[in-house]
Amino acid sequence: MAPGEIVDLLVVGGGVNGAGIARDAVGRGLSVLLCEQDDLAAHTSSASTKLIHGGLRYLEHYEFSLVRKALQEREVLLRMAPHIIAPLRFVMPHVSSLRPAWMIRAGLFLYDHLSKREVLPGSRGIDFRRHVAGAPLKKTLTKGFVYSDAAVQDARLVVLNAMDAKERGATILTKTRLLEARQGEQYWDARLLSTATGAVFNVSARCIVNAAGPWVANLLNGALNTPAQHQIRLVKGSHIVTKRLFDHNHAYIFQNPDQRIVFAIPYEKDFTLIGTTDVEYTGDPSKVAISEEEIAYLCESVNRYFEVAVSSEQVVWSYAGVRPLLEEEVANPSAVTRDYKLELKAEPNRAPVLSVFGGKITTYRRLAEEAMEHLQPLFGYKKAHWTAHAPLPGGDMPNADFAGFLKQFQAAHAWLPAALAERYARAYGTRAAQLLDGIRDLAGLGELFGADLYEAEARYLVRNEWALSADDILWRRSKLGLRLDADAVNRLSAWLAAQQAASLTPPKTALHA
CATH class of the missing domain: 3.50.50.60 (FAD/NAD(P)-binding domain)
Incomplete structure (x- = not known):
């Protein structure tokens, strides 16, 4: 300007x-x-549970207007950004001592009908002895429910x-x-x-x-x-990430004796995301971090349900964020609107x-x-x-059909490894064509920093998405920080520093030659 x-x-x-x-x-x-x-x-905004959802649990607090609004938006956002937002089925094991089955059925009926659904299937009951989601659960859990929401790269x-x-x-x-x-x-x-x-x-x-x-x-x-x-009332929400805990693509929503719920979600192909907590917070929002007590709480929450216990030693990454919620006269942070x-x-x-x-x-x-x-x-x-x-950048796919786009993208770039092509398509949608403009083979992608992060992608993020640091690229523009070691991060940081230094250096002219 x-x-x-x-x-x-x-x-x-x-x-x-x-x-x-x-x-x-x-x-x-x-x-x-x-x-x-x-x-x-x-x-x-980068410390969420990575969901676009109506908020099933908000029905218990009679937040019908909020849930309806969120369910309406869920459908809109799935069409606006089909590359970074994807349908996800959630499994809720039934524990009669926590909530009776009729209450869950009634809640899911409302969830299905508070807003018109065009993209996502409705809810139903399932038998864990026959459903794939029953495999990692304790054998005492035999019945449950499944419903729809969506995952997002927040x-x-x-x-x-x-x-x-x-x-x-x-x-x-x-x-x-x-x-x-x-x-x-x-x-x-x-x-x-x-x-x-x-x-x-x-x-x-x-x-x-x-x-x-x-x-x-x-x-x-x-x-x-x-x-x-x-x-506002600051409430801390923390999450942990472990190596993949189950071999299917459903997520879990687990009820707990304190009336809170905790999600266990398939994450970045090889991981499981577990969260979240609700803890009153009074510190500096820029210095928020997960506590040992929160890690223990999240492990304990999922261990009530999984046959194989999860421990703090299995946590490969954790993050925490502060939600600025409207101040209300309620004691329980989970009940704040x-x-x-x-x-x-x-x-x-x-x-x-x-x-x-x-x-x-x-x-x-x-x-x-x-x-x-x-x-x-x-x-x-x-x-x-x-x-x-109006679709978001990269989301301009016919009929918001990501699967169809991915098939065409992979065919047009057959030289790309399938997993890398899928990641580019998921992250950048139709804008992946800009990232790959003029590139015809892997050598054209430039330096490989680690995992499948090449120089061409880093350059695209610097030029188009305000990426300045390794953290910007590895933890916000992507989650490749889960896969790169310290040496790779150092090489990326050095490359970024060189790019920034070059951008500050005036181009040579005849007078400077």
């Missing part, structure tokens, strides 16, 4: 809500600048929203922090700091969107000097600010639509809701 330029929206926060709002707004003709103090999806969902926003005209700045903003009659005058270069620059915005997640209240009370009307509220302050002769409180990854697109409904009277744009029928 040019110095002194005035934007309509300054979006603060590069998580799923901020990226979704930026995408929706620029698609309606607004000028948008998004700033994120770290990497896109660096915090809460951090990639954020990046794809940011990519689409950029391609429609938005400016996306990572490693850029809002230092302060002064509220004038027509504009916010904001000072931004690029933590990568140390440069400080000014931006004027007609409106600020505060999508700072766990920092939403801190931003209002601090840099924006605008006290919040709502408060996952719904959201939007707070618009638009006082006469004062530039407005819209703040996002709460939310969940499944409903981010609807949240962005509602944000634009709040802002419409201020900006007067005419364009109606549009994002539900």
